[in-house]
Amino acid sequence: MTLAHPHPSHQKAKALRPGARRPAKELCSECGLCDTYYIHYVKEACAFLNQQVAELEAVTHGRSRNLEVSDDLYFGVHQDMMAARKQQPIAGAQWTGIVSAIAIEMLTQGLVEGVVCVQNTAADRFQPLPVIAKTPEEILAARVNKPTLSPNLSVLEQIEQSGLKRLLVIGVGCQIQALRAVEQKLGLEKLYVLGTPCVDNVTRQGLQKFLETTSRSPETVVHYEFMQDFRVHFKHEDGSTETVPFFGLKTNQLKDVFAPSCMSCFDYVNSLADLVVGYMGAPFGWQWIVVRNDRGREMLEQVQNQLDTQPVSSQGDRRQAVQQSIPAYDKGVTLPMWAAKLMGIVIEKIGPKGLEYARFSIDSHFTRNYLYVKRHHPEKLEAHVPAYAKRIVEQYQLPD
Ligand code: FAD
Ligand code: SF4
Numbered sequence: 001m002t003l004a005h006p007h008p009s010h011q012k013a014k015a016l017r018p019g020a021r022r023p024a025k026e027l028c029s030e031c032g033l034c035d036t037y038y039i040h041y042v043k044e045a046c047a048f049l050n051q052q053v054a055e056l057e058a059v060t061h062g063r064s065r066n067l068e069v070s071d072d073l074y075f076g077v078h079q080d081m082m083a084a085r086k087q088q089p090i091a092g093a094q095w096t097g098i099v100s101a102i103a104i105e106m107l108t109q110g111l112v113e114g115v116v117c118v119q120n121t122a123a124d125r126f127q128p129l130p131v132i133a134k135t136p137e138e139i140l141a142a143r144v145n146k147p148t149l150s151p152n153l154s155v156l157e158q159i160e161q162s163g164l165k166r167l168l169v170i171g172v173g174c175q176i177q178a179l180r181a182v183e184q185k186l187g188l189e190k191l192y193v194l195g196t197p198c199v200d201n202v203t204r205q206g207l208q209k210f211l212e213t214t215s216r217s218p219e220t221v222v223h224y225e226f227m228q229d230f231r232v233h234f235k236h237e238d239g240s241t242e243t244v245p246f247f248g249l250k251t252n253q254l255k256d257v258f259a260p261s262c263m264s265c266f267d268y269v270n271s272l273a274d275l276v277v278g279y280m281g282a283p284f285g286w287q288w289i290v291v292r293n294d295r296g297r298e299m300l301e302q303v304q305n306q307l308d309t310q311p312v313s314s315q316g317d318r319r320q321a322v323q324q325s326i327p328a329y330d331k332g333v334t335l336p337m338w339a340a341k342l343m344g345i346v347i348e349k350i351g352p353k354g355l356e357y358a359r360f361s362i363d364s365h366f367t368r369n370y371l372y373v374k375r376h377h378p379e380k381l382e383a384h385v386p387a388y389a390k391r392i393v394e395q396y397q398l399p400d
Contacts, residue, residue, distance in 0.1 A: 013040035024048040029174040029261035032151030038182050045181035047174040053271050053386045056180045060272050061293045073388050074359055076271040080291040083282035084309045093143040095287050098277050100143045104136045105302035106168050116169040117142035118150045126207055130155050144223050148204050149259055165189040172198035173267035180272045192295050195273025199365055206257045213250050216242055228284050228357050230344045245344035252332035263372040266389040268362055275299045281312055281358040316352035318360035323396055325364045330399055366392050
């Protein structure tokens with residue numbers, strides 16, 4: 001006689017229906033966990049209910065970041081950092097397609113049986129559609145950012161049910177934090193996590209407002225990025241590029257556009273991924289790679305022969321620009337376009353570059369977000385802001 005295994009207790013929990021208020025309320029980033037029976041663990045797992053970056057770093061990487069070492073403080077636990085680009089970029093990828101290329105190799109080399117990634121719906125190129133990709137074509141269909149909150153973890157139930165044992169998950173910080181918290185419950189033999197940095201995400205509605213206030217042709221935008229030259233680059237359907245200086249953004253109208261979750265997030269650099277692929281610590285046109293642990297190194301090795309690489313570098317001093325950005329954002333100051341363009345040109349010439357640009361972006365977002373949490377959720381401030389973020393914010397003078 002065989003005894004049936006009792007179901008894990010989480011399988012008795014019930015996913016929330018779409019649109020129902022989530023446990024993290026307005027701070028919910030729609031990471032997808034609560035769309036599954038893993039909602040059972042939400043109080044512990046949700047990045048906005050239980051910030052536990054240091055504890056999960058220790059479990060995942062064998063240690064938490066050393067606050068006395070500047071690169072650790074800013075970029076998290078890592079073995080290596082570099083700038084890289086694909087020798088043959090993948091057409092239509094966000095940058096050169098390193099993320100998609102790694103995922104394809106991991107699958108075709110048999111290191112994993114499936115890849116959690118996010119495609120878009122047929123009706124809307126910005127509406128996220130998380131999937132477990134099992135072919136290179138399905139991975140490629142997920143290339144390019146969906147600059148909207150995306151419930152990547154909504155496929156977690158399918159993992160357990162389909163019996164997959166080796167999996168790669170691609171995701172942003174809040175998704176990965178919740179994933180790490182339930183990792184041991186997924187019944188996997190091996191999990192690889194490939195992360196991207198993430199900041200200033202928006203709801204689908206918020207995205208519309210951003211495009212309409214900022215782009216000359218909102219309906220033809222295919223993708224956009226806030227780039228190292230202090231401009232937003234919009235790519236349009238016809239292949240043309242439109243640039244708008246950061247300092248010319250209509251801050252007063254855009255103040256409420258970013259999701260409250262992203263205004264309260266201090267995990268810009270995806271601290272808990274095995275490997276992080278972004279752009280902000282690299283020269284213009286290059287991607288920035290942070291290898292956090294051995295699994296991350298193994299992933300990177302799969303595409304090494306497809307990449308040009310160079311060491312990371314750092315130039316300039318961000319601090320004054322960050323300090324000036326604090327009251328400007330707070331008061332919603334918008335410069336006239338000619339002044340914004342001029343400022344963009346000057347700062348591009350003399351401003352922070354490489355890792356110093358990454359620090360500029362981290363500092364300006366952490367100070368802004370610290371003020372946001374202090375004003376909107378003062379009761380959460382102490383526990384929700386990680387120690388490394390408090391150190392970073394302490395370098396600046398903040399308004400009350
Ligand atoms: P591609 O090969 O095009 O693959 C992109 C992958 O991202 C796909 O596999 C897809 O599944 C996944 N993805 C797309 N949208 C989402 C989403 N909403 N949630 C989870 N996964 C998603 N990098 C920085 O250095 N600084 C930043 O400030 C920064 N901001 C970002 C903001 C957002 C909202 C996002 C999604 C990413 C951001 N990144 C940032 C990362 C960067 O834009 C690129 O995604 C990264 O460099 C990978 O480029 P690629 O060409 O290798 O990716
Ligand atoms: Fe649930 Fe994720 Fe929202 Fe937290 S952020 S309430 S875990 S869906």
